[in-house]
Amino acid sequence: MSAFIALLRRDLTLAFRVGGGPFLGLAFFLTVTALLPLGVGARLGLLGEAAAGFLWVAAALAALLSLDRLFQADAEDGTLDQLALGSLPLELAVLAKCLAHWLTTGLPLAFAAPVLALLLNMPIEGYLPLTLSLLIGSPVFSLAGAIGAALTAGLRRGGLLLSLLVLPLFVPVVIFGAGTVSLAMGGQSNLGAFLFLGAASLFALVLAPLAAAAALRIHLS
Amino acid sequence: MLRYANPKRFLDLSATLLPFLWVLAIALLGWGLYEAIFVVPPDYQQGDSVRIMYVHVPSAWMGSFIYGFMFIASVVGLVWKHPLADAAAKEAAPIGACFTAACLITGSLWGKPMWGTYWIWDARLTSMLVLLFLYLGYIGIWSAIEDRAKAARAAAILCVVGVINIPIIRFSVEWWDTLHQGPSVVRFENGKLSPSIDPSMLWPLLAAGLGCTFLFFALLFVRMRTEIARRRIRTLMSARAAA
Numbered sequence: 001m002s003a004f005i006a007l008l009r010r011d012l013t014l015a016f017r018v019g020g021g022p023f024l025g026l027a028f029f030l031t032v033t034a035l036l037p038l039g040v041g042a043r044l045g046l047l048g049e050a051a052a053g054f055l056w057v058a059a060a061l062a063a064l065l066s067l068d069r070l071f072q073a074d075a076e077d078g079t080l081d082q083l084a085l086g087s088l089p090l091e092l093a094v095l096a097k098c099l100a101h102w103l104t105t106g107l108p109l110a111f112a113a114p115v116l117a118l119l120l121n122m123p124i125e126g127y128l129p130l131t132l133s134l135l136i137g138s139p140v141f142s143l144a145g146a147i148g149a150a151l152t153a154g155l156r157r158g159g160l161l162l163s164l165l166v167l168p169l170f171v172p173v174v175i176f177g178a179g180t181v182s183l184a185m186g187g188q189s190n191l192g193a194f195l196f197l198g199a200a201s202l203f204a205l206v207l208a209p210l211a212a213a214a215a216l217r218i219h220l221s
Numbered sequence: 222m223l224r225y226a227n228p229k230r231f232l233d234l235s236a237t238l239l240p241f242l243w244v245l246a247i248a249l250l251g252w253g254l255y256e257a258i259f260v261v262p263p264d265y266q267q268g269d270s271v272r273i274m275y276v277h278v279p280s281a282w283m284g285s286f287i288y289g290f291m292f293i294a295s296v297v298g299l300v301w302k303h304p305l306a307d308a309a310a311k312e313a314a315p316i317g318a319c320f321t322a323a324c325l326i327t328g329s330l331w332g333k334p335m336w337g338t339y340w341i342w343d344a345r346l347t348s349m350l351v352l353l354f355l356y357l358g359y360i361g362i363w364s365a366i367e368d369r370a371k372a373a374r375a376a377a378i379l380c381v382v383g384v385i386n387i388p389i390i391r392f393s394v395e396w397w398d399t400l401h402q403g404p405s406v407v408r409f410e411n412g413k414l415s416p417s418i419d420p421s422m423l424w425p426l427l428a429a430g431l432g433c434t435f436l437f438f439a440l441l442f443v444r445m446r447t448e449i450a451r452r453r454i455r456t457l458m459s460a461r462a463a464a
Contacts, residue, residue: 147382151375155365165358165379168351169386172393196393211382218374 003088004096011100022108025062029109032058033116044121051120052130052181053174059109059134060170063141066105067166068159070097070149075219080153084220090213094150098142098209106138126181129190133180137173137197143208144169150215173200228449231305235442242439249432256425273331279430280324283437284352287317291359292384295377305445307373310380311363312444316437318356325349348391355383 015021036054037047074080083093113134114127122130148166152158176193183190257275264271294310297303328346329339340346359376366372 147378151362151379152365154371158365161358161361161365164354164361168354168358168383168390171347171351172386172389175393200389207385211378215375215378218371218378221371 003086004092007083007088007093007096008100011097012103015100015104022104025066025105026108026112028062028065029058029112029116032061033119036120048121048123051117051122052126052185053178054120055113055116055130056134056174056178059106059113059138060141060167060174062109063101063105063138063145064163064166066101067142067145067149068152068162070101070146071153071216072149072158075153080216081220084217090216091209094146094209094212094216095205098139098146098212101146102139102142106134106142110134110138122181123185126185129180129184129194133177133194133197136194136201137177139201140173140197140204141170143201143204146212147208147215150212150219153216154219173197176200228305232446232449235446239439239442242435242442246432246435246439249428249435251432253425253428253430253432257429261422261425267335270331270334273327275426275429277324277327277331278426279433280320280327281349282430283433284317284321284324284349286434287313287320287437288352288355288380288384288387291317291380295380298373299377299381304373307369307377308445308448309441310377311373312448313437313441314356314359314363316440316444318353318360320433320437321349321353321356325353344391348387351390352387355387359383 012021033055036050040046040050071080074083084090086093088096110131113130117127117130145162145166147169148162151165152162155161176196179193180190180197183193253275257272261272261275263269291310291313294306294313298306298310325346328349332341333339359379362376362379363372366375
């Protein structure tokens with residue numbers, strides 16, 4: 001357990017000192033949000049309708065952008081071999097890295113989302129479901145993304161391939177995540193969509209570290 | 222099955238089977254498509270455009286069938302680490318991608334006169350498109366990793382993850398939005414499976430579907446034989462370079 005916490009703390013420290021931590025992700029999130037009105041026009045009605053879906057897509061992209069560094073740096077400098085040799089099972093090491101990734105991307109985005117939703121003129125009843133759904137659903141981005149990151153860890157230009165591998169896995173979460181907001185704004189019950197997001201997160205929490213660790217072992221052997 | 226996993230046995234067996242596969246594929250597809258184009262009556266609503274169905278539906282079947290085939294081959298490859306299973310999955314992927322693309326393109330051409338649009342973000346269309354992405358990712362990972370054994374295992378893991386995800390994608394896009402009709406070739410009625418289209422249309426459709434299946438195996442065997450030959454040439458050349 002102490003190895004798990006040590007690895008988590010190391011990754012968080014690295015994220016804060018080298019990559020700017022959560023702020024870089026937030027800056028990306030903000031920039032993309034600023035591009036939307038510039039791209040589709042500043043009609044408030046249109047923006048308000050598209051806001052929830054767009055913020056979910058932006059969250060997926062923000063996760064994707066940082067995913068290709070998830071194992072890459074460690075694979076290059078040999079840290080990954082050390083992790084595989086250590087007492088901590090590789091599956092738990094993957095989980096620690098996913099958790100660190102989510103704490104620096106998914107979690108800050110969830111809290112920033114209402115502010116950006118305000119910029120995009122989203123109706124106020126959507127704020128709570130948007131934040132909650134991002135909190136519950138965005139771990140899937142880090143977890144399922146880790147599978148793709150592990151598969152492409154040893155490759156020199158894995159970034160583009162990574163998005164092709166991972167985006168299909170994001171489809172259900174984006175559908176139900178944005179669904180929670182549009183259902184709430186339509187005055188319907190969104191409990192089912194929330195339950196689905198929770199199920200997807202738990203499912204990924206159990207299976208993704210196994211698959212990602214198996215993929216990492218390919219590159220280590 | 223593992224008895225035939227020996228490349229030598231596979232080469233012998235596939236050489237014997239290939240002519241039959243080609244004949245069956247051409248005969249069934251030929252008859253099915255002849256019936257579909259010249260014999261089957263035009264639909265009372267859709268007119269002649271209904272004939273697209275005889276290409277569209279078999280392609281859709283094959284798109285899913287081949288991914289299932291790749292899944293089985295990938296699991297066999299992961300468990301028994303057999304190169305022939307890896308080769309089967311690898312060589313099946315481009316064929317599956319082509320069938321999936323054919324399904325999307327014919328569906329889009331059919332959609333324009335019937336639904337009034339080439340493309341809509343409907344559940345079945347979307348899940349088929351995602352299936353195409355899964356195929357492309359699978360092909361991509363094979364070409365990105367140089368070491369064959371590593372590429373095989375990485376691709377197999379990706380294929381297994383994809384199979385777990387397909388039902389979830391399918392279910393979620395259906396919940397999301399749907400315009401495409403449900404499965405309508407066979408239906409459960411009064412507790413038994415019964416065809417819901419007239420035999421004069423059902424048989425050509427089944428023949429086309431079966432013809433596509435034989436075509437797939439014929440193409441797969443040819444591709445696998447080529448792959449085995451390619452591997453042999455590479456071994457010979459590196460042996461010669463070393464000598």
